[in-house]
Amino acid sequence: MSEFKRSGERAADQLRPVRITRGYTIHAEGSVLIEFGATKVLCTASVEDKVPPHKRGSGEGWVTAEYGMLPRATHTRGDREAARGKQSGRTQEIQRLIGRSMRAVFDLQKLGERTIHLDCDVLQADGGTRTAAITGAFVAAQDAVNKLLAEGKLPASPILGPVAAVSVGIVDGTPLLDLEYTEDSACGTDMNVVMTGAGNFVEVQGTAEGAAFTRRELDALLALAEKGIGELVALQQKSLSNK
Amino acid sequence: MSEFKRSGERAADQLRPVRITRGYTIHAEGSVLIEFGATKVLCTASVEDKVPPHKRGSGEGWVTAEYGMLPRATHTRGDREAARGKQSGRTQEIQRLIGRSMRAVFDLQKLGERTIHLDCDVLQADGGTRTAAITGAFVAAQDAVNKLLAEGKLPASPILGPVAAVSVGIVDGTPLLDLEYTEDSACGTDMNVVMTGAGNFVEVQGTAEGAAFTRRELDALLALAEKGIGELVALQQKSLSNK
Amino acid sequence: MSEFKRSGERAADQLRPVRITRGYTIHAEGSVLIEFGATKVLCTASVEDKVPPHKRGSGEGWVTAEYGMLPRATHTRGDREAARGKQSGRTQEIQRLIGRSMRAVFDLQKLGERTIHLDCDVLQADGGTRTAAITGAFVAAQDAVNKLLAEGKLPASPILGPVAAVSVGIVDGTPLLDLEYTEDSACGTDMNVVMTGAGNFVEVQGTAEGAAFTRRELDALLALAEKGIGELVALQQKSLSNK
Amino acid sequence: MSEFKRSGERAADQLRPVRITRGYTIHAEGSVLIEFGATKVLCTASVEDKVPPHKRGSGEGWVTAEYGMLPRATHTRGDREAARGKQSGRTQEIQRLIGRSMRAVFDLQKLGERTIHLDCDVLQADGGTRTAAITGAFVAAQDAVNKLLAEGKLPASPILGPVAAVSVGIVDGTPLLDLEYTEDSACGTDMNVVMTGAGNFVEVQGTAEGAAFTRRELDALLALAEKGIGELVALQQKSLSNK
Amino acid sequence: MSEFKRSGERAADQLRPVRITRGYTIHAEGSVLIEFGATKVLCTASVEDKVPPHKRGSGEGWVTAEYGMLPRATHTRGDREAARGKQSGRTQEIQRLIGRSMRAVFDLQKLGERTIHLDCDVLQADGGTRTAAITGAFVAAQDAVNKLLAEGKLPASPILGPVAAVSVGIVDGTPLLDLEYTEDSACGTDMNVVMTGAGNFVEVQGTAEGAAFTRRELDALLALAEKGIGELVALQQKSLSNK
Amino acid sequence: MSEFKRSGERAADQLRPVRITRGYTIHAEGSVLIEFGATKVLCTASVEDKVPPHKRGSGEGWVTAEYGMLPRATHTRGDREAARGKQSGRTQEIQRLIGRSMRAVFDLQKLGERTIHLDCDVLQADGGTRTAAITGAFVAAQDAVNKLLAEGKLPASPILGPVAAVSVGIVDGTPLLDLEYTEDSACGTDMNVVMTGAGNFVEVQGTAEGAAFTRRELDALLALAEKGIGELVALQQKSLSNK
Numbered sequence A, B, C, D, E, F: 001m002s003e004f005k006r007s008g009e010r011a012a013d014q015l016r017p018v019r020i021t022r023g024y025t026i027h028a029e030g031s032v033l034i035e036f037g038a039t040k041v042l043c044t045a046s047v048e049d050k051v052p053p054h055k056r057g058s059g060e061g062w063v064t065a066e067y068g069m070l071p072r073a074t075h076t077r078g079d080r081e082a083a084r085g086k087q088s089g090r091t092q093e094i095q096r097l098i099g100r101s102m103r104a105v106f107d108l109q110k111l112g113e114r115t116i117h118l119d120c121d122v123l124q125a126d127g128g129t130r131t132a133a134i135t136g137a138f139v140a141a142q143d144a145v146n147k148l149l150a151e152g153k154l155p156a157s158p159i160l161g162p163v164a165a166v167s168v169g170i171v172d173g174t175p176l177l178d179l180e181y182t183e184d185s186a187c188g189t190d191m192n193v194v195m196t197g198a199g200n201f202v203e204v205q206g207t208a209e210g211a212a213f214t215r216r217e218l219d220a221l222l223a224l225a226e227k228g229i230g231e232l233v234a235l236q237q238k239s240l241s242n243k
Helices: A089-103 A129-150 A181-186 A215-241 B089-103 B129-150 B181-185 B215-241 C089-103 C129-150 C181-185 C215-241 D089-103 D129-150 D181-185 D215-241 E089-103 E129-150 E181-185 E215-241 F089-103 F129-150 F181-185 F215-241
Strands: A018-022 A030-036 A039-048 A062-069 A115-124 A163-171 A174-177 A189-196 A201-208 B018-022 B030-036 B039-048 B062-069 B115-124 B163-171 B174-177 B189-196 B201-208 C018-022 C030-036 C039-048 C062-069 C115-124 C163-171 C174-177 C189-196 C201-208 D018-022 D030-036 D039-048 D062-069 D115-124 D163-171 D174-177 D189-196 D201-208 E018-022 E030-036 E039-048 E062-069 E115-124 E163-171 E174-177 E189-196 E201-208 F018-022 F030-036 F039-048 F062-069 F115-124 F163-171 F174-177 F189-196 F201-208
Touching (some): A018 A215, A030 A129, A039 A129, A062 A089, A062 A129, A089 A115, A089 A163, A089 A189, A089 B089, A115 A129, A129 A189, A163 A181, A174 A215, A189 A215, A201 B215, A215 B201, A215 B215, B018 B215, B030 B129, B039 B129, B062 B089, B062 B129, B089 B129, B089 B163, B089 B201, B129 B163, B129 B189, B129 B215, B163 B181, B163 B215, B174 B215, B189 B215, C018 C215, C030 C129, C062 C089, C062 C129, C089 C201, C129 C189, C163 C181, C201 C215, D018 D129, D030 D129, D039 D129, D062 D089, D062 D129, D089 D115, D089 D129, D115 D129, D129 D163, D129 D189, D163 D181, D163 D215, D174 D215, D201 D215, E018 E215, E030 E129, E039 E129, E062 E129, E089 E115, E089 E129, E089 E163, E089 E189, E089 E201, E089 F089, E115 E129, E129 E163, E129 E189, E174 E215, E189 E215, E201 E215, E201 F215, E215 F201, E215 F215, F018 F129, F018 F215, F030 F129, F039 F129, F062 F089, F089 F129, F089 F163, F089 F189, F089 F201, F115 F129, F129 F163, F129 F189, F163 F181, F163 F215, F174 F215, F201 F215
Parallel strands (some): A062 A115, B062 B115, C062 C115, D062 D115, E062 E115
Antiparallel strands (some): A039 A115, A163 A174, A163 A189, A189 A201, A201 B201, B030 B039, B189 B201, C018 C030, C030 C039, C163 C174, C189 C201, D163 D174, D163 D189, D189 D201, E018 E030, E030 E039, E039 E115, E163 E189, E189 E201, F039 F115, F163 F189, F189 F201
């Protein structure tokens, strides 16, 4: 089978250029602009000294996420969710995914009774916004935790290790890493994978948009995701090592 | 590692008793009560002779799903979503999953410009409500299609084959098939798998609730799911073969 | 005037076959499936150890009801109220009626500071859903109270006596007891009556859908309702006398 | 039993002073301020040259009502429903009642494909707001119809006859006509009755707030209502006979 | 340029007849019907012995306003905001303006921890509803404060002085005071001005509906507003001087 | 009176450094990041080939605006309006202001039956977000119009001239131009002024937060605004002259 041809000579197992800009805005405890090619997501981490009702008095903290997309982040303008008066099912699904992914690498006991809010707002979309959001949110969360440590508000880091995410999919029979918008639209099978720095799985969400996929295709996609996430974790660490 | 002990002597790779009652209510074109042990979901299929705006004039039909849970389907009473004025993120996520799973086995062109609404309402919950809903909704959809065929409204079936779903998870280190509520609560890793009758994947949604899971654990869970779904598809077919 | 001919040879003053199934679901403190012919309503009673704000600190309890209808309980599929984001005026009117009817036979002082929630969900509708709901909710409430008594949480029953309800109406000039859907649609005057076991009125709600009705017609309808409710109260007691 | 003593020497079967001011505001096709003692309701009738979806193309018109209460119409300030973002169940119940009552005296065929909106807004409340609203709305509707007749937009009146309403109740064992607020609060049984000018019933809505009521009490209340409504219809006619 | 001709021989710098009726309804601590020509607004002041969350424990009170318009206060019937389920942007803007205007003349410290709610409901609209509302709300607020003083609940008045408002605008090149509806519709520039009794500005809100306006036009409008508000303050005082 | 000391040696009549970055995102027809010091607003202009209902068939176009603020654009995290389910009164007031300001320089007839949506999203807030939004939205709108002209979709520009806005206020007795957040918070009187390139007023919105302001103070503020807007219009033109 002839391979699908990607834009910019990109290989099937190659990430788009990834840029992580820390300190993108000034007010948040952590503020990261993450770019996966033309996809740009602003991830901020805000620390609040209280927890939601289900955690009150538990001695544990909470980590939660919200996701949004500016109306003209996309090719055609979408409705503003605040104006429509409710968040779409897609938005809620994504923010639940980001929150679970972050909590997978947090020891809530060590965080103490405080909340870290991760706001992931898409400034420009070109596929993979949720995986870019998870990858960027981790860096913002780490910056916020470092600030708490530096201020002596936390004796030890509640972060167990890095977490990152990438999308993979099969387009015209070819398994591809890190889909951009045109690939995502043409895609028969689409999978979002979230993994820890140790190489274990936090979330695997695969969906057949057209024909159902075989076990062999699933294995190929998981291998691509493992490779991509390994590279993303390295980029996170490199970014965090800069002062 | 000693194995987790299941209620009722159930083996780790064993489904709960599954019962499929067709024609449970009288008005719907398809009406199925599906029971996975103590989990009971009423799945109805309603045929409407029009399509949503994004399909109008396309010559294609649409298949969509809604999911609900009666307030006291659970151990403690939950809020009624109609009274609260909105569906939770969890509800929306589930009904999107059911809809995608059904569309994976429908040729929308052959359905013509009509909509099949699948309503999955949980009368009693004991874990696995979404997978029971998918498995039951397929039977209800097949009944509705058979009615359209019998009435001469469709020349050929738009259904490509069966679809069913099951949950799998790791409890105390043991991979288990078809989790009931107490197992689900104790579960470190939880996965919902949707497959076709041909043994291909429609959805794979795995989540680490506690520690991230390894590739080996993932493989074990997928194997369990394949086994369970094979059995569920056989039960669907057996039920549909009764007049 | 020739009498209106009812389905199944039913006499004008005859109830449909009534079935009361206690313990229909397992989690609720009281759970009753009540059937008036093809109308099926699941009534659950849930006990909560707190009261709404207006009763806090009063030493009194509260009894309240919610009503819902599954989307395909009816001939044509109705919108799901949770998806629409609000309950219809009809739904609110019915659940207020059920709540008032239940409170009419409760001594809230004796109930203590706890709430009994009655959820009445229509699985299948064929007329008379609100009167079936009231009649079934009383049985569920009695079961929940019996459980509190058995557990020693209540020293004495707060229930003053039974309450039941039935619809009556005039179709083609004939006063009829317990209208089914086709009769209800054809009905000039429709009345829902709620009475205690002692034969007194809790609610009388009569509405002229077409021509206004005379005092003599009103008297005929009230007499039919008295007869029907007497029979329903006997059926409730018989059901409750089974262990 | 000693009779309940009413304010202002009012007899048990006596209405409060009723005032009907037509043309109270200038824009509406009919605009009536109706006062039952200290209860003041502004009723406007607005004619719109289209009908709601369920009547389109039917050749019939529609008559509908909305009800509201200014936040400080009552002793203590109530929430503004527009600010809270939804109408209470009570509001919806009342406006459905007003709408049905008006439609009971309208020949919708003769009205043609137009809608009459009746807005009943309580400026000051002292019991009986819904019955004052019905009684006033009829006068406003008649004025709007007279305007349509005068302008030649209607060949004949679609109004079949007058309709009016009154509340009755039992306070300390005494059946009373037209309850004011303090009576309503003390009331064991409360009934709202809507009747036509011909003396037939449109709506009978009786509720036991405390003890259930007997058939004899019901008869006494109906007799009081018949007397009161007869007087109200005469007052409506007298008001309408003024130019 | 020939001057715009106003209805009723009104001069360009002349207010419409203004009527202030105190005690218009009986329950509120202050209740004022204010009329600017055919514009009629009912302004009530309600005293509540608690404050919103942002003032709790501050020792300060709060003054806030809500604004509404009856559906048929206008030439064509508008939607009822309570039925639509939300207040329009226009409504919110106006009630924020009224609230700020009132707080400009209140010493919240002297008010103590209580809230004054000002409800401004338009019974009939003919332009200038928000300025009539501010002018009337002040009188209602003063009556409520006087009541608190008379009852000994306040040792000294928290009111610093009067506040009133008027609209001004340029129609066909002529600056006009106190626009009625037809003038407002024809208006190129529209300005609402709120001033204190001492002649200082609380709010200046000018909007070019068509062509932008010059500094000279702005000066002419401000001069008209100063004149009109001086007269309105005198009318407020005269009204308040009546027992 | 000693003058208030501004951060960074800024003079009382001096703007903060203003930066206008065109083409900030790739999908919108116009996309501008505007910075007034630390305030950063992303303004996009989206062209849609249809108009809202009130303009259909009129031959005229429409220009409208929406405004949002990312949750952590501010010092402390604000609620996400999409999650809360409604836009605040402040948000609605601002987006109405932006829309009116843009329409003041548009000939809607020349625009034809299309809509320009201006989305102004605050990425970082430090005072003056609404005035930065107006100033940036004009540049984005001009870019969108230039694109329509270049594509031959418009024969002539519907833009009548530039429009820009600035805030002014009195802090500790000193009139200041272009308030940053700490100045805005300390401010007794706050005014937002919108003017055209020709030096005429589109909007003047002045509010006394504390003491009412005098006519002399008003004049001083207007003079400052005229100066600042003149400079902003020059910056807009300079930015637009770059290819």
